[in-house]
């Protein structure tokens with residue numbers, strides 16, 4: 001693999017200026033960029049930072065690859081089938097490129113941070129001009145300049161540059177809700193997970209820039225800020241202290257955060273959630289399995305009993321406390337009996353929502369080396385069983401809100417009936433209610449009249 005070195009000495013502002021000129025000479029108009037970010041909220045946030053950088057260079061944006069001069073696929077590496085989908089999408093771009101010789105195609109993100117993926121693109125997808133990983137996005141203007149000036153391909157996978165988008169200006173398209181990264185990378189090395197390999201070790205943003213960013217968002221009308229990190233509880237400058245600082249910001253807004261790791265989430269966090277009025281009363285706490293042997297094989301470093309202790313503490317203080325979680329079904333070596341322990345665990349905790357997946361083998365992780373005798377088809381059946389179980393639990397458990405009034409932030413029209421709006425409550429539950437579109441983006445008190453298996457139905461509490 002030939003890496004084209006990026007000149008670090010060249011001032012980035014000069015490069016942006018040079019690119020702006022080159023773009024005008026090449027296209028004779030404002031060039032358009034299409035960017036698609038796959039996967040998690042962190043990746044979407046990285047995509048917003050890339051958009052911020054490109055808008056500084058003179059790019060506009062389009063929702064279609066058909067009229068795009070620059071196409072960026074910002075990829076995710078967490079699941080194998082998502083990776084194959086990206087290769088399919090890259091393949092489809094070949095035809096567009098044949099009709100537009102000045103089109104530039106870039107692939108970046110977690111997937112391309114893996115050398116074998118970058119090699120595959122270099123060998124088999126010649127239409128791709130630029131490949132970079134989770135580092136070095138600040139060099140994108142120079143990469144585009146090199147492609148347009150010299151028609152050479154640029155591959156930049158080193159980890160020495162500033163990490164993608166830390167403290168970068170983000171071009172956000174949603175005025176109501178915004179994500180704010182507070183840390184990058186992960187130190188935990190759960191045995192199934194590729195993230196520490198592609199995003200590196202934990203790095204926290206300092207508190208002041210985070211506070212300033214949230215202040216500015218709130219001043220501009222943002223109503224919900226979600227703090228992002230692979231494990232926000234290990235934020236270097238104290239996560240609870242950060243929540244307190246953000247809670248002190250003037251304005252009518254709420255604070256969410258993802259994700260927490262059960263080994264680091266304790267009573268102090270629950271107390272903060274319950275005592276700070278702007279922090280949403282919900283905790284997304286990925287458990288992954290309800291079986292201790294599997295948790296140990298996953299290197300999660302907590303037991304189901306320790307997890308339950310957090311749940312019980314929260315529910316003792318606030319019986320309606322809302323938890324959601326992530327579950328992996330069919331981890332290598334998992335037996336049906338162990339899977340059933342997870343189903344029992346769901347009944348015990350009563351999550352309002354779970355995100356469940358069949359285990360996906362990731363090259364380079366420890367779990368990828370474990371023997372795995374259960375077929376994908378069988379795992380698919382287990383997953384279905386788990387989803388049905390959870391649906392029943394959630395329908396019953398959500399009914400605790402019937403007759404109560406929740407504060408909802410509607411962000412769009414309801415999916416079914418005309419005249420209905422949809423949004424999430426403080427407890428992170430989807431709520432539909434009849435209301436005027438003018439209410440979108442405002443907090444509304446909604447009295448709950450019915451629990452469905454995934455959401456609540458309510459009416460405005462007058």
Ligand code: SF4
Pocket residue numbers: 186187188189190193194195196230231261
């Ligand atoms: S905590 Fe575990 S699952 Fe989450 S990103 Fe880190 S290694 Fe992956």
